[in-house]
Amino acid sequence: DIQMTQSPSSLSASVGDRVTITCRASQGISNSLAWYQQKPGKAPKLLLYAASRLESGVPSRFSGSGSGTDYTLTISSLQPEDFASYYCQQSYSTLITFGQGTRLEIK
Amino acid sequence: QITLKESGPTLVKPTQTLTLTCTFSGFSLSTSGVGVGWIRQPPGKALEWLALIYWDDDKRYSPSLKSRLTITKDTSKNQVVLTMTNMDPVDTATYYCAHAETVAGTLSPFRYWGQGALVTVSS
Numbered sequence: 001d002i003q004m005t006q007s008p009s010s011l012s013a014s015v016g017d018r019v020t021i022t023c024r025a026s027q028g029i030s031n032s033l034a035w036y037q038q039k040p041g042k043a044p045k046l047l048l049y050a051a052s053r054l055e056s057g058v059p060s061r062f063s064g065s066g067s068g069t070d071y072t073l074t075i076s077s078l079q080p081e082d083f084a085s086y087y088c089q090q091s092y093s094t095l096i097t098f099g100q101g102t103r104l105e106i107k
Numbered sequence: 108q109i110t111l112k113e114s115g116p117t118l119v120k121p122t123q124t125l126t127l128t129c130t131f132s133g134f135s136l137s138t139s140g141v142g143v144g145w146i147r148q149p150p151g152k153a154l155e156w157l158a159l160i161y162w163d164d165d166k167r168y169s170p171s172l173k174s175r176l177t178i179t180k181d182t183s184k185n186q187v188v189l190t191m192t193n194m195d196p197v198d199t200a201t202y203y204c205a206h207a208e209t210v211a212g213t214l215s216p217f218r219y220w221g222q223g224a225l226v227t228v229s230s
């Protein structure tokens with residue numbers, strides 16, 4: 001199965017900061033990558049899919065990029081509601097795998 | 108509008124079998140390309156994909172849990188059932204079901220999720 005290595009595992013930042021989270025696959029996944037945001041006690045929410053496609057209704061400060069094995073999620077200017085956990089997920093293989101998550105905390 | 112909801116026991120004893128039901132609306136599991144998956148999340152830990160069943164009854168399981176999992180569907184009831192045998196305290200988690208679909212051979216992300224069901228394994 002494809003392993004997804006996400007970094008950092010936690011991150012402290014301030015409102016207005018630009019932050020980047022990375023996800024590395026153990027093999028090429030042809031942009032079959034999604035990013036989710038999860039707040040405590042809630043189900044994950046889809047932010048981006050196909051590596052860079054913004055889900056409907058998601059603010060444009062969220063963006064994704066990458067190819068092959070390396071992918072990034074960028075939040076251009078952090079807002080108070082963005083402090084949450086973030087997960088990547090590959091669907092290149094029918095054996096789906098998630099990254100270990102990144103907890104984004106307020107500095 | 109697509110909705111999903113998990114149901115099942117909140118507490119199971121070690122070695123017992125867990126049976127969870129996902130009841131959904133807004134789509135049909137008889138429609139080509141559609142699937143329903145199960146994902147779990149232990150308290151304070153990461154998401155872990157468990158299983159996925161497709162409209163054509165094709166099934167996929169996490170390799171690490173395959174021997175313990177069975178996923179089935181009841182299209183007439185709009186339900187998907189996940190059973191997990193030999194439960195252990197490490198299986199304590201919130202269990203989610205989610206909608207997926209394949210488009211042009213590519214599996215979509217999980218766009219729609221249930222609210223999750225917390226299952227505690229304890230004697």
